Amino acid sequence: EVQLVESGGGLVKPGGSLRLSCAASGFTFSSYSMNWVRQAPGKGLEWVSSISSSSSYIYYADSVKGRFTISRDNAKNSLYLQMNSLRAEDTAVYYCARQRGRFDYWGQGTLVTVSS
Amino acid sequence: DIQMTQSPSSLSASVGDRVTITCQASQDISNYLNWYQQKPGKAPKLLIYDASNLETGVPSRFSGSGSGTDFTFTISSLQPEDIATYYCQQYDNLLITFGQGTRLEIK
Numbered sequence: 001e002v003q004l005v006e007s008g009g010g011l012v013k014p015g016g017s018l019r020l021s022c023a024a025s026g027f028t029f030s031s032y033s034m035n036w037v038r039q040a041p042g043k044g045l046e047w048v049s050s051i052s053s054s055s056s057y058i059y060y061a062d063s064v065k066g067r068f069t070i071s072r073d074n075a076k077n078s079l080y081l082q083m084n085s086l087r088a089e090d091t092a093v094y095y096c097a098r099q100r101g102r103f104d105y106w107g108q109g110t111l112v113t114v115s116s
Numbered sequence: 117d118i119q120m121t122q123s124p125s126s127l128s129a130s131v132g133d134r135v136t137i138t139c140q141a142s143q144d145i146s147n148y149l150n151w152y153q154q155k156p157g158k159a160p161k162l163l164i165y166d167a168s169n170l171e172t173g174v175p176s177r178f179s180g181s182g183s184g185t186d187f188t189f190t191i192s193s194l195q196p197e198d199i200a201t202y203y204c205q206q207y208d209n210l211l212i213t214f215g216q217g218t219r220l221e222i223k
Contacts, residue, residue, distance in 0.1 A: 034211070037160075044201055045152075045160065047212040059210050062117070095159055102150045102165035102208060109159055 122215030
């Protein structure tokens with residue numbers, strides 16, 4: 001059974017940093033591109049970043065470029081999102097999602113709250 | 117970036133009704149269009165991929181059509197469990213974008 005489990009969310013002050021993790025199981029993690037998608041409270045879905053299976057290709061939404069860094073460790077079946085210079089508008093539930101064109105599996109999400 | 121314009125933003129319908137949601141891309145995306153369902157407090161769930169393909173395990177009352185810039189998502193006979201928000205998503209461009217969402221309610 002495919003499982004994606006996010007962790008690392010929490011309350012952080014503006015300007016602070018946080019590292020999210022996504023633990024994958026039930027599939028060959030190293031064969032798939034992975035993504036982070038976020039959803040601010042009461043708002044729609046916003047794609048954040050993607051990383052190819054071997055980390056060769058990485059893309060970011062303009063809203064996080066230069067502040068967030070996506071990475072993966074295929075040996076540990078894990079996906080990461082390092083978030084720096086956090087702003088109030090980064091407050092959201094962050095989901096990791098497996099990609100094969102479509103996003104066919106999603107984690108349950110982890111809440112990041114940026115507030116003083 | 118490719119903009120996805122989804123309409124309507126909200127919709128109220130009765131059980132058994134046929135429901136249609138549209139999504140328009142700001143440029144040609146071929147058939148690189150997916151549809152997701154999201155219930156409150158839950159992660160999104162893939163329903164339709166590549167514009168018209170039904171994901172495994174998804175009821176056949178859900179369908180999708182279109183190509184290029186104009187796409188349609190249909191529920192042939194609305195069921196109470198279909199109450200959710202629906203999103204389109206393009207992946208033609210490496211910078212993926214979602215539509216604004218359509219909130220579906222029971223009348």
